[in-house]
Amino acid sequence: MNLDHEQAVNPAKRSYYRSLRWYLIPGVILVSFAPMLLVGGLVLNQFQRSYSDKVEAHLNELVLKHKQNIDHFLEEKTADLKVLLKTSGIQRLRNEAVLARKLAILQTEYRGEFVDLGIVNDQGQQVAYAGPFKLDQANYSQAPWFKKAMNEDIFISDVFLGLRGLPHFIISIKQQLDGTAWIIRATIDFVAFNNLVEAIRMGETGFAFIVNRKNEFQTTPPADLSSEKPFFQDLLQAPKSPMDAVKITRQQADDTGGMLAGDEYIYVASLLKNGEWLLVYRQNTSDAFSIVRSAINLTLVIFAFGGLGIITMAVVLSRRVVGLVARADMEKELMNQQVIETSKLASIGELASGVAHEINNPVAIMVEEAGWIQDLLEDEVFEKSQNLDEFHRALGQIKTQGSRCKEITHKLLSFARKTESSNQQINIDQLMTELVDLTTQRTKYSNVKVSVQALDDLPEITASSTELQQIFLNLLNNAIDAAASSGGTVTITTRLEHNTIIVAVSDTGPGIPQSNLDRIFDPFFTTKPVGKGTGLGLSICYGIVKKMGGNIVVSSEVGSGTTFSVSLPLVQKQTLPQKSRARF
Amino acid sequence: MTEANVLLVDDETDFVETMAKRLTKRDLNVSKAASGEEALEVLARHSEIEVVVLDVKMPGMDGGETLREIKRLYPLVEVIMLTGHATVRSGIEGMKLGAADYLSKPCDIEHLIAKVDEAAQKKRRHEEKIQEARLQEITLRRP
Numbered sequence: 004m005n006l007d008h009e010q011a012v013n014p015a016k017r018s019y020y021r022s023l024r025w026y027l028i029p030g031v032i033l034v035s036f037a038p039m040l041l042v043g044g045l046v047l048n049q050f051q052r053s054y055s056d057k058v059e060a061h062l063n064e065l066v067l068k069h070k071q072n073i074d075h076f077l078e079e080k081t082a083d084l085k086v087l088l089k090t091s092g093i094q095r096l097r098n099e100a101v102l103a104r105k106l107a108i109l110q111t112e113y114r115g116e117f118v119d120l121g122i123v124n125d126q127g128q129q130v131a132y133a134g135p136f137k138l139d140q141a142n143y144s145q146a147p148w149f150k151k152a153m154n155e156d157i158f159i160s161d162v163f164l165g166l167r168g169l170p171h172f173i174i175s176i177k178q179q180l181d182g183t184a185w186i187i188r189a190t191i192d193f194v195a196f197n198n199l200v201e202a203i204r205m206g207e208t209g210f211a212f213i214v215n216r217k218n219e220f221q222t223t224p225p226a227d228l229s230s231e232k233p234f235f236q237d238l239l240q241a242p243k244s245p246m247d248a249v250k251i252t253r254q255q256a257d258d259t260g261g262m263l264a265g266d267e268y269i270y271v272a273s274l275l276k277n278g279e280w281l282l283v284y285r286q287n288t289s290d291a292f293s294i295v296r297s298a299i300n301l302t303l304v305i306f307a308f309g310g311l312g313i314i315t316m317a318v319v320l321s322r323r324v325v326g327l328v329a330r331a332d333m334e335k336e337l338m339n340q341q342v343i344e345t346s347k348l349a350s351i352g353e354l355a356s357g358v359a360h361e362i363n364n365p366v367a368i369m370v371e372e373a374g375w376i377q378d379l380l381e382d383e384v385f386e387k388s389q390n391l392d393e394f395h396r397a398l399g400q401i402k403t404q405g406s407r408c409k410e411i412t413h414k415l416l417s418f419a420r421k422t423e424s425s426n427q428q429i430n431i432d433q434l435m436t437e438l439v440d441l442t443t444q445r446t447k448y449s450n451v452k453v454s455v456q457a458l459d460d461l462p463e464i465t466a467s468s469t470e471l472q473q474i475f476l477n478l479l480n481n482a483i484d485a486a487a488s489s490g491g492t493v494t495i496t497t498r499l500e501h502n503t504i505i506v507a508v509s510d511t512g513p514g515i516p517q518s519n520l521d522r523i524f525d526p527f528f529t530t531k532p533v534g535k536g537t538g539l540g541l542s543i544c545y546g547i548v549k550k551m552g553g554n555i556v557v558s559s560e561v562g563s564g565t566t567f568s569v570s571l572p573l574v575q576k577q578t579l580p581q582k583s584r585a586r587f
Numbered sequence: 588m589t590e591a592n593v594l595l596v597d598d599e600t601d602f603v604e605t606m607a608k609r610l611t612k613r614d615l616n617v618s619k620a621a622s623g624e625e626a627l628e629v630l631a632r633h634s635e636i637e638v639v640v641l642d643v644k645m646p647g648m649d650g651g652e653t654l655r656e657i658k659r660l661y662p663l664v665e666v667i668m669l670t671g672h673a674t675v676r677s678g679i680e681g682m683k684l685g686a687a688d689y690l691s692k693p694c695d696i697e698h699l700i701a702k703v704d705e706a707a708q709k710k711r712r713h714e715e716k717i718q719e720a721r722l723q724e725i726t727l728r729r730p
Contacts, residue, residue: 360644364599367693371605374696378612405693 016332020325027321028314035313039306047302051295058291062205062271063249066284069203069211070249070273076199077276080116080174081157083109084189087120093178093185096131097122103133109189118171118190125153125184134190136167148173152186159276161215162193162222169193172221197222200282206293209286216279228285238272238281249273253288337546344543359412366412370405373398428463429471431504431571435495438476442483449487453479458498464573470547474555477540478508478567484531485512485565500570503553507568514561523557544569591707592616592635596626596653597642597669606640609696615703623648627656630664638706639666640699642692643677651684658685663713665706669694 087105088096095101102120109117119134127144143149148160152175160173175188200222203211212228213221214235220228234254252270267288275282289296377398385391435455446453475495482493491511498505515523522528524545548555552572559565593615597603600621607617618633620626622645630636639657643650654666668681668689678689687706690699 363692364602368599368602368605370693371602371609371696375605375609378609409691409693 016329020329023328024321024325027324028317031317031320032313035317036310039309039313043302043306047299050298051292054295054298055292059251059269059271062269062284062286062291063251065203065205066211066249066271066273066282069200069284070275070282073199073213073282074275076196077159077174080113080189080191081159081176083113083117084174084176084187085157088176088178088187093122093180093187096120096187099131099133099139102131106133116192116195118192120190121188123149123175123186123188125186129188138166141166148175149186152177152188153184159279161217161219161279172196201225203284206286206290208290209284211282211284213275213280213282215281221280224285234270235281235283238270238283337542341543363409363412366405366408370402370409373401373405426465426467429466429468430463431461431471431497431506432457434468434471435475435497435506438472438479439495441476442479445480445483446493449483450490451483451486452492453483454492454494456494456496458496461497461499461504462573464504464571466551466571470551474544474547474569475506475508477544478569481540482508482510482512482565482567486510488513491564502573504571504573505568506571507566509564509566511564514563515557515559515565516561520557520559524555590614590616591703592618592633592637593703594618594620594626594629594633594636594639596620596623596639596645598622598645599642610700610703613696613700615700622646623650623653623656626653627660630657630661636664637710638687638703639664640703641666641668641686643668643670643681651680654681654684654686663710663717665710667699667702667706 087109091101091105096105102122106117106120109120119132119136119138121129121134121138121141122131123129123143127142127146127149129138129141129143132139132141146165148158148163151160152158152173156177158173158175158177160175162170162172164170165173170193171190172193173188173190175186177184177186179185200211200213203209210225211222212224214232215221218232218236238250238252250270250272252272254268254270269286269288269291271284273282274280377395379385380391380394380398385394388394432455439453439455442453445451479493479495485491486493489512493511494507494509496507496509519528519530524541528542545555548569548571553570555567555569557565557567593610595603595606595610595617596619597606598621600619603619603621607619610617616635618629618636620629624647626639626641630639641650641653641657645653648656650668650670654668657664657666662685665687666681666685668678668686670677670681670689670691681689687709688702690702
């Protein structure tokens, strides 16, 4: 068998091999994929979970720390103010000069976190003021903070614009003096406070901000979050948790407003300032868990390449396995076919030789009897007979036909007898003539002209005459069949080319379409009607020619004919052991 | 030339009969045998037979065996093989066993006669030589 003909399998077998392949491929893929997916998935899942835990714990810690920082900041400022009040008293502080001195001290100590100081009476009238703004005698009686400040001893306001038109917030302490309430009010620099919160930044999208209970931003978030306000409301409304608790929420962004639709954000929130404010840390989940994401991406890439490799391997492997199976099957089948063919040929040969021999004797007797009559006619008794010439002619005819019979039987005998495949010296041209003679009967009825053209003086070739007869009789029969449909001609040309004998069998038949041309040497491929051809002829030819170290090629043009060219090397490579070469 | 003495051996008696008639008509002395065994018997009785025309394929003793036997018993008798299959091989086989020539059936009568004559000549030449040698031996015999 030749590698070119690995695909030379009949359709039923082909579908069997295909199903075998489709049976193998998923198996291999499944077995390879399952552990990979399982291990990969488990590891990834574990990693993701532990990493998420870590990130969340970290964020928790971060937010908690900052919440404490901010609370601490506010407490500190309040404490400062308390100390100021205690040490100086409202009485002294009502003096603007004293107030200014105290402010200067605070500002140097706390790097300008205190913007100004003011003393307000219970009517909301600012009686003393120290600071950069012209707010002496300002009346706060209508300011919301003043109302609240009058109700509480210590009050920290939300951020508001106030009279000065700048965002700020106020810490106020109320003290009774001489039966009336006095309030000392300090403005905290919004920028300084803001920095405290804005310092919480992580990754590319992580930042923090504060909202109050009215859902107003107490710091300026670096991104527009107005669309998320309802969500903060939810956070604020959540059942009041202990002050040091941190709430972690993940929220899918809806496609309203500034957030990118589809992004998921992680919110870490904690209440501060006695539950009035909410510190929110917000980060894009994919940013927060970027390592997990890159791990997933890496895993996916590995899966993709690994999967590709596995699938390729599965396909290649199964193809190879099925190829081997197909090859083994085909070799077996061909071997069987060959055995059948050989025994068939042998029995036909025996039969033919028996018949030929039995016919030969009666023919010999008939010819002899005719000869005897001819002898007798030479006697003078018959000399005057009218029809003497006719007698002679008829007897001559009997003799001629007798020798024709003899020739036929002899050819039959010689062809049938040569079934042994021992190598001998063979004259190709002579063999061709012999074969053409054998097919005379067929060609006569199908009106095909067969001619042999010897272009070169061929040397004898060492080969098995049986095999050569088989090759060329097959080709000749096919050519005659092809030519018969159009009453054409078959031409056999023999020539010598570089120590190779080339025998071309050409017919002027209808030709072979390209689609069939590729499969023409496939075993069991036939275009003849059922029962007329085994589809083995050409494949056996192919096998024999290959075994002899030669080659057989076909060229055909639809409508103008087909040529099979067999090249046989004069010096055969007999060194190749037969067993290693698959045999047809 | 004197007519040759021929023995025709073939299991096809019809063939032998006709052939005998035709050869007799051409001035040959013809004996007939239908089998190898019979041929040997005839040879034993008729020492004058010079040429045997022997069919290869016969029931019982076939052509090859008969040829061997004839050559063993009567080395000078020439044998022409008549083969059913006109192939060089069976002819060569016969020649190797000592046959003078071979012909394929059915054969041309003139052709056969030519071969028979040739074989008879050959036999006679051999016999002459042997006779000469014997004569010489006798005449030169020392007392």
